[in-house]
Amino acid sequence: MSRIASEAAFLGLIDRHFPRRHAAVPLHRGDDAAVLELPGRVCLTADLFLEDAHFRRAYFSPGDIGYKALAVNISDLAAMGARPLGFALVLTTPADADMDFWDGVFTGMAGLADALDLPLVGGDLNRGPGVALAVTAWGGVGPAGRFLTRGKGRPGDIVFVVGELGLAAVGLHVLETSGRAARDSWPVATAAHLRPAVRVEAGLALAAVPGLRGAMDVSDGLAADLPRFLAPDTGADLRLDTAMLHPEVLAHAASHGLDPAALAFSGGEDYALLGAVAPEALPDLVRAVPSARPIGRVTAAPGVILNGRPVTGRGFDHFESSPCSS
């Protein structure tokens, strides 16, 4: 265990994990601002990753924390069909988080950053009451030359997802109940919560399908996010069969007497991609992203129907409850 001796020591730790050189960064961290070479059109997102709201140190390893703080931003860029280009990091550290802890956080974060060739171009840090990480990340269009957005599906379009539904919610539940030991019995669900996959390549491939109307990432659960995805005055008719759901979702639903489809529909933090595609372009979609799975249709009537029954979608509200308490 090693105390954070000084700001210089902490910045040295950051330098060891995030090199200050990148072809698209003429002036790296260390001046008043970094200088970046960017394409003229970029997309940009910022997300907060906050102790006891988004994660608990009780069952997130330091590396999980660093990975996921960056991953939730990369997922937003992936859902835009963007190629991530870089990020900035602001953090606070409480007195009980030492250099070993942050070494682990940065190891997890740098693993993802390196895999995507993302420079960390700046940020800020301070003592604070808890561990908090705020990442701002940006990306450019891929070969398709466009970003994907919400609100573009038309009645008759096929609604699809890339990634599991409800799996991360199961992971959260068992981690909250049993702590890190839950990983033994629920390896895929806990991994889905602790280290969600980022779907950059899938997002780039989606953007290259001409009939692809739009996409978003499912961070708050399909129940909350589908209404945000749909164009005004449209709805969706969905079918979530048990065959589509992960065995750990089915097992968790069975052991708690829950409807597995309802669990998959409401569960949050899967960071699956949700999209709509013109029906005639479905073969193109499946060719481009074989893991894309149709789950229903956009309808001309507002409202969402799940397995034949109307549902009331309700967003997760950061001011009404905590995801850790779900």
Add this chain to the structure above:
Amino acid sequence: MSRIASEAAFLGLIDRHFPRRHAAVPLHRGDDAAVLELPGRVCLTADLFLEDAHFRRAYFSPGDIGYKALAVNISDLAAMGARPLGFALVLTTPADADMDFWDGVFTGMAGLADALDLPLVGGDLNRGPGVALAVTAWGGVGPAGRFLTRGKGRPGDIVFVVGELGLAAVGLHVLETSGRAARDSWPVATAAHLRPAVRVEAGLALAAVPGLRGAMDVSDGLAADLPRFLAPDTGADLRLDTAMLHPEVLAHAASHGLDPAALAFSGGEDYALLGAVAPEALPDLVRAVPSARPIGRVTAAPGVILNGRPVTGRGFDHFESSPCSS
């Protein structure tokens, strides 16, 4: 007093202060990421503005908090000689901060953003243990076509500042001692701490002076920041006369038995611009930025001399003390 009823209500408050339309923002807040039209080369900075580390609610009005959270970032861009282009905001709000409080914060922030035509293009928010704001801001080059950086002064160059030295430190001290009532006796010093001027036009004008070597903003005090500004193996010989210092700095120094030059040299958070200019370009500098004031020369020998005596510059360290405790 009005409780924050929901995330939607809070986002509505943000929308009232920061319109979701701007010529350079093809897709504004509300999707997974915003889409921005940027020049190919931008500079980018991120700063944390944290309760009880950077401000206290006891004597910062909500509007002061919002203003300064953005201003400290804009100051970094100004020091680069950049034209600010936009920003993202991540925040946490504790249970005792209500809608009225945030309405005030956003009024102060939007006043500065509107003056600079800066769109707020995204961010994130959550309940948290204190008021924290993390702003990421970016800018492009001005008409001069270049950014200003540190480490570029050469021996013989003239060192100059734009803005007061030590004034904000006096403001911090009297606000810590006497609270908001200190504004009556120390109106300029308290304003310098609560609402530091942002020197965007001065920075743009500096970048347009061909003999201008480089610039930075003095956020941690000249004692800490001058060594960061100087090129390796160079030093500075400075002269801070009482005639150069603000009367409130002189009055505070006199009433506390302090050397006013030492106070001006060590005091932080002035957000003055510090620069170096080739001696032959001094007339150009004074024409371009009449408020620029020479304070000394870059020397070939390392180390800083202040009013004829060597000084030991020492940086403010965010892990060793709090600026609010100074």
